[in-house]
Amino acid sequence: MVLKGARQVGKTWLMKEFGKSCYSSYVYFNLDEEEELKSIFETNKNPHRILELLSLIVGKKILPGETLIIFDEIQECPEALNTLKYFKEKANDYHVIAAGSLLGTLFARPKSYPVGMVNLLDIYPLTFDEFLDAMDPVLYVYYQSIKKGQQIEEIFHNRLLEAYNNYLIIGGMPECVASWVKYKDPARISQIQKELIEIYENDFSKHNGKVNSGRILMVFRSIVAQLAKPNEKFIYGAVREGARAREFEEAIEWLVSAGMLNRVYNVAKIEHPLSAFDKLEQFKLFVFDTGLLKHMAGVDNAAILLKSEYPFKGPLTENYVLQQLRGQFPVEPRYFSDKYREIDFVIQHGTEIIAAEVKGGEDKSAPSFKKYVADHKPEYALRFSKRGYRKDGYITNIPLYLARKTKELL
Known part of the structure; x- marks a missing residue:
């Protein structure tokens, strides 16, 4: 799932709260703050290899269906966004949620969005x-x-x-x-x-x-x-x-x-x-x-x-x-x-x-x-x-x- 919406409308809080209340645990990766994470997505297309490396970074095993994997500020790394299609095709038992504040502008460009592979949800300010x-x-x-x-x-x-x-x-x-x-x-x-x-x-x-x-x-x-x-x-x-x-x-x-x-x-x-x-x-x-x-x-x-x-x-x-x-x-x-x-x-x-x-x-x-x-x-x-x-x-x-x-x- 990908959450899109303006900055500060509560996407990060929602994803973490979802991880806390609906999963045994969650792992959180911010692609804006942690520059070195980008190289993982840039050099690997295999989701199982990516998960191995991410597990090493957080120091705990990522379990299918039990650990929610959160990628925040995903607009900073288009390769990570593209990887979601490989997760869907080759590692569909892992649960991945991502968010970004200017994703709409990224989706407007061709080839930057895994069509049909993600559920898209728009997040707005409180009504x-x-x-x-x-x-x-x-x-x-x-x-x-x-x-x-x-x-x-x-x-x-x-x-x-x-x-x-x-x-x-x-x-x-x-x-x-x-x-x-x-x-x-x-x-x-x-x-x-x-x-x-x-x-x-x-x-x-x-x-x-x-x-x-x-x-x-x-x-x-x-x-x-x-x-x-x-x-x-x-x-x-x-x-x-x-x-x-x-x-x-x-x-x-x-x-x-x-x-x-x-x-x-x-x-x-x-x-x-x-x-x-x-x-x-x-x-x-x-x-x-x-x-x-x-x-x-x-x-x-x-x-x-x-x-x-x-x-x-x-x-x-x-x-x-x-x-x-x-x-x-x-x-x-x-x-x-x-x-x-x-x-x-x-x-x-x-x-x-x-x-x-x-x-x-x-x-x-x-x-x-x-x-x-x-x-x-x-x-x-x-x-x-x-x-x-x-x-x-x-x-x-x-x-x-x-x-x-x-x-x-x-």
Whole structure:
């Protein structure tokens, strides 16, 4: 199995925890820290010989099915990644798990990935429900019990909205969540977020391969300005005046492959199958963690906690909803925009296509969305907002804290 995901989302912890709880023992090899390990993979293709050498290094016998073999930061040694296919073919009784922080960028290159030989798992920051489980286990039990059409009592609605506001500030990066649980200190959260962004920006120059690292950095740093524009669509000229698509396409591809940015395409029609109508040159880019976006935008905590309206509220809320929707439906969400109207998200659920409007507060005005619903009378139409969970005609209002339960509530 190979875990891929941005740096610091908890891959190493997960692999070790899996080794502790499901195996007699585990052996851990970090291919970034232990340079000399690379030579083992570079000079040997036979997995039994590799296991012999690894056993000598850790000083204990590696047993098939009993010892979990962990290769961390495997992107540092493409030969090790390639060896996984030999493990599958010639030593399949040994259990191997690997992880890397920029594997998506490596997989994008030909010949670097053992196709069909590994199970791939994407690891993301904590979603709102996981965050709630860490913060307030009792409230989480209530959250889990919420069913389709259920009345949510005001006391719980208010407590869940408070948890949602906290999530916008803290986000889902494990270190931020753990710090808040332990210290309840916003200054610490802000410092961790600042350091994480510095780590990511340093990574751009370290791991970029053939892609110009300066351009990767320029795209990444332009995201707040891109989302702050009235239509949020990515415009190359906002990265650098006069910039053209061909100069920055590779940088965008790199950031999306690395799991740092989520790309949402505009569709020409709100019809099934969505991907057939992608306008590949029109898209929005969101940050993979809402807490990090909030920090990058410099939104003050007091604005989120105390004000009903503040600049950047719309993009931050959309970023949050997208983060919760990811992985719920087999097809990634899209958006719809033409000269006359815009719909925040378009979701494919089986053969049904669902229009979704995102509101950061209790406001209900959304002319494009309402007109679409009035014209098409769809089976489902969703509004994510701070209002309670209820159905108004064709529109179902889903409180923002229930975005992660969207599929369950349909």
